[in-house]
Amino acid sequence: MPTTSPDDPWSSVADDWGRYWGTFARPAWEPMLRTAAIGLGTRVLDVGCGTGELLEHLQELGARPTGVDPAARMVELARARAIGSDVRLGDFEQLPFDDAAFDSLLAVNAFQFAADEERALAEAGRVLVPGGTLGLAGWAERGRNDLDAINVALAAADDEEPPDDGPLRVEGGLAGVLLGAGWEVLDDGVVPVPWTARHDTDLVRGILFGEDASTIADLAPVVVAAAAPFRRSDGTYRLLNAFRWAVARRPG
Template identity: 85%
Template sequence: MPTPTPDDTWSSVADDWGRYWGAFARPVWEPLLRAARIGTGARVLDVGCGTGELLEHLQALGAWPSGVDPASRMVELARARAVGADVRAGDFEHLPFDDGAFDALLAVNAFQFAEDQERALAEAGRVLAPGGVVGLAGWAERARNDLDVINSALAAVDDEQPPEDGPLRVEGGLADALRGAGWDVLDDGVVPVPWTARRDTDLVRGILFGEDASTIADLAPVVRQAAAPFRRPDGSYRLMNAFRWAVARRPER
């Protein structure tokens, strides 16, 4: 999967991102929102909101969601999906919202992209009201993710190894990062997160989105071969993965 890139690159792949990955992390939403006690009327900021699937879900729950994303096309798509939500361009370290504006801040598959995680958590604390909570979620370690089989095969084409697991991906990593910044961790855990592709073309497009046509043509056989163990009788694919999550209360100022 692509590494985080500047706004123009993420914007150029935003439509494919939404098509293949926008709702991928849905299984982690329920434990995250339950631990954060998000319900009707809650003011929630979704950092790294992408194409707006979580914003739309929060609206359905009766919450008052806002979103922020560094890619302009992601912002545009999120606004179209979650009509009425306040979605702005910005990054985790410079949130374009007032002090104490939210009861909860969520960052699903986003916190690990912050260049300065200490500042990102300080910004989270700034925009939360007293007693507010932050909920973080992201990929678990490679061994828990079937997608690593494909990523490893693609890396081998260039005689490379996939990146090692970062500290946030291992057990307790998110909670440790929050505690280290002075937050009171309320709960954490890990959930299974499947990714499905209806057919070969969706599998290849979903894995290689953002690559040019020539690269896709060259790497498509590698992707299909690596994914063969996960192919189902109807021609679709199901790869099991895992996300870790943690929820913490805002530290006292």
Template identity: 50%
Template sequence: MGEDWSPVAEEWARWWGSFAAPARELIVRATAVGPGSRVLDVGCGSGEFLAELAGRGVRVAGVDPAEGMVHLARRVAPTADVRLADAESLPWGDGEFDVVTAINALQFADDPEAAAAELLRVVGPGGWVAVANWAERAGNQLDAIDAALNDEPGTDGDLRRPGGLEELLADVGADVVDSGLVDVPFEVPDEAALVAAILFGEDPESAPLVVEAARPYRTESGGYRFRNRFRYALARR
């Protein structure tokens, strides 16, 4: 699964590397991450969250299954301990972190429950496990493009539905203390940027489908803005 992302890592980072910033900031506030905190970001992608945390004096580590993403994360956050591994087998010892995050990541794991158990294993007693990912498709305007590009309509996995994240964390023994929805808008300045952000330079014949599906979300300036939501859950060990 990880290597599916390596060929498009640079383009993904350009358009999506900071997309989840509202969810990240919510987690930082809720878990009181600050100077000296030990934080692991699972599914760290191109490393923007790691760099942000390092700039706040946080002791950061990251892991991703895609070699291309790990390369970018190490470049963006040179002081972070970034490793190549799957979420189901984290290369750290028990209780090494104060906060472990997984943002738009657990749904890509072959075994999300095993991955969630690993997140809990590497956080210390009283520490936080914080997860977030796309909410159900009905609450995400970007799904209009996904629907246009696929013959079969997309379905909501368990982690996108109400209660899904909370159930996953509770099943592995975490104490869920908060959950909810956070807005994660996506905006691009023009049609060319829209097509690049969706197709990553691949499948150019699908560009007209992308543009047509996005028509309702075109702004007066000629750009596009989509309202979307992530679900999040915060738990303690």
């Protein structure tokens, strides 16, 4: 998580986020879109749309995507990428849209940031039509992610323990929170999600985006050493990770 302005921590790092992580979750899109039956003409809200890569993909499918994100720079970049899509500033817990405005809502690597999960799900239900679908996706447990080796090394460098897996990251976590809120879960699963870096510089910038120059200089050797097992003969890096996803139907 970036360590910049507490009011809008993501805007100052939005460009680097899009460059290194914008399409990272793409493998999780396909099973969600298939299960939610998203296609030509589907009105889709992408919550936490980031720099707009999923919005652009939905446009290519012929859907009618709309985006919302709490970071002003993310909104700016998403509008530039998904030209013609309505992209607004807003939070999951207070979506700036009318009741029953969408057929489907997607939140990829976003639901875990909601301060109030119950309210976020209630808002999702409000903006969906009866029978509308909600798709959630996010990181799987640490043991499934090669990136955890770097996170462990960085925590050790700061004399800290790496964070524990949250309840949404474990098997059944996303489906469980949806079932508990009265949603009808249609399907859920886990998909491999690789992250690649072209060289040491991209590796360090991608991992340490949002840190100041002195911190990056101090921690770059830690990152490179921890990523050594994932360095390929051509100098690129490939770290295999995993995302969990779940799709549910709006409660009646």
